[in-house]
Amino acid sequence: MATDFDWTGFQALAKRLDDLLAGEREDDEFANDLRRALTFVYTAGITMPTAGDIYEDSGGEAFADRAVDLNLGSDPAKMEAALAELVARVAHSVEAAQPEGDVDADSLQDLAELAATGLLDVQQSLATGSAYFDDGRLGEASWEWSFQFDEWGAQALSAISALHELLWGAR
Numbered sequence: 001m002a003t004d005f006d007w008t009g010f011q012a013l014a015k016r017l018d019d020l021l022a023g024e025r026e027d028d029e030f031a032n033d034l035r036r037a038l039t040f041v042y043t044a045g046i047t048m049p050t051a052g053d054i055y056e057d058s059g060g061e062a063f064a065d066r067a068v069d070l071n072l073g074s075d076p077a078k079m080e081a082a083l084a085e086l087v088a089r090v091a092h093s094v095e096a097a098q099p100e101g102d103v104d105a106d107s108l109q110d111l112a113e114l115a116a117t118g119l120l121d122v123q124q125s126l127a128t129g130s131a132y133f134d135d136g137r138l139g140e141a142s143w144e145w146s147f148q149f150d151e152w153g154a155q156a157l158s159a160i161s162a163l164h165e166l167l168w169g170a171r
Contacts, residue, residue: 030093051147118159125152
């Protein structure tokens with residue numbers, strides 16, 4: 001089977017990232033823990049089968065019609081508030097980890113916004129597959145995660161890059 005892959009493990013990685021984003025941490029390791037979790041999700045993403053392989057392995061038949069509640073919180077006001085909160089949490093974490101006066105406030109804000117935007121985009125992209133997975137619909141979950149990789153993978157790289165620059169970049 002072309003789609004032999006640890007989908008349960010991938011779901012666990014996505015859940016770890018989701019838990020970090022849903023929490024309230026702002027300690028000096030928060031940004032680094034986000035970077036690690038996102039890097040693991042991205043690494044797993046580049047090793048997963050392609051959506052075409054998953055579709056072929058399913059016999060090319062359409063997936064089940066059972067409905068899954070995919071109300072993933074796409075309310076723009078809530079997303080904007082979540083973004084602002086995450087930017088503040090990432091910025092606080094980076095400031096807490098740096099010696100006083102070692103962080104340029106404008107660069108910090110710009111990079112924190114870039115990281116937060118990418119993180120939330122990845123979280124939203126993975127949420128659809130996670131909803132299918134939680135409903136016991138592995139075929140749909142695996143196809144969704146794989147099919148959307150071009151989008152969420154690019155967002156993950158952008159966020160990883162911003163977090164790396166925040167944590168170790170030249171100041």
